[in-house]
Amino acid sequence: MSLSRRAFVRIIGGTAVFAAVGVGLTRCDRMPAEAVAAWNGPPAGETEPRRRALSYALLAPNPHNTQAWIADLREAGVVTLSIDKTRLLAATDPWFRQIVVGCGAFLEVLRIAAAEAGYRTEMTLFPEGPWPAKEIGATPLARIAFVADAGVAKDPLFVQVLKRRSVKIAYEDGRPIEDAHRAALAGAIELPLQVATAADEVATLRAIAKEAWLAEVATPRANKESADYFRIGADEIASHRDGLSFHGPFFWWAKRFGLFTAEKTLEPGSFAYQGAIDTGVAWAEQVWSFGWLTTPGGTRADEIAAGRDYVRLNLKATELGVAMAPLSQVLQEYPEMAGPQKRFLDFIKTPPGSIVQMFFRLGYADDVPPTPRRALDDLIRA
């Protein structure tokens, strides 16, 4: 999530003090280079195959960019993936479904990158046994053996890994996704891709997405969970290299004036709180097609499969010049979301027992810059 400068300028209206000062300081408070260095790919000196593949995998999309991944390399030729329990989002993701979806995305990029280097990945999910229902267990999520295999098929999506983004800006006005693009996206994944482009359907989904966003902002513990991952200003971004980044002259000044701080976003009526509302509403409204991925069941394996297909879609979208970004609020399993969620599931007619794992905006938009990633060694246990 990121609050757009435009949303803030709209709130402060005629005074426009920040915008005016900001224009003169366009070089101020830039994204720190080291925070986005991972998007250049592994350094030339990085030759160990698992570390090279992990350098790509950590670019996977993941909830709130918490990067809750631990990769244990102590077994030769094997990556053992566990979840970093200090990076969960228990208020909005109480069953940790979304964190596991993010692990699915990580595993798929790992597989694609390993194949590119001539390694087949043999993946075993929950190698030490399943986790208790709706919990993150103490045991690994996956064991991935790297096997040198000259015949392994390379994935054409590899070239998109460094370019992939979650595009969190307004989408081109009145332009739903083209049929050919929709078909190409559907062809890149195994799960069925469901898409709404009809104006009346999209209007209903926009209204539900907006309602879900307002329900989230009105739920203090959900709101705080996001605020805890706000990184405001280049200094905070550089020291964390995760979460949701806000930088540039506008946010620099808003922070200095005490108008935009993590605490302020929790204070109803404040400039920052209203900014959060406006931004989410704009994301729900400035969209002309939605997509979603549904699994037949709700097992951890289903969540991993959804994450794998979600990142494949995102990579294929990058290739096609299609913009996409998740809008997950309505899928979240906390009580305050039950009303909007029921309206959503009834509207899209989800079969009983199946789970909508990802709901996302689809369309066309300008390019957006990459988001931070921590250093590879921060994820590794060796």
Ligand SMILES: Cc1cc2nc3c(=O)[nH]c(=O)nc-3n(C[C@H](O)[C@H](O)[C@H](O)COP(=O)(O)O)c2cc1C
């Ligand atoms: C399971 C899942 C849920 C997500 N939900 C949201 C969301 O509700 N809103 C949003 O703006 N981004 C959402 N994202 C996207 C992440 O915020 C994004 O992947 C992360 O910030 C890193 O940015 P990047 O994808 O551009 O690398 C979600 C990603 C995943 C994997």
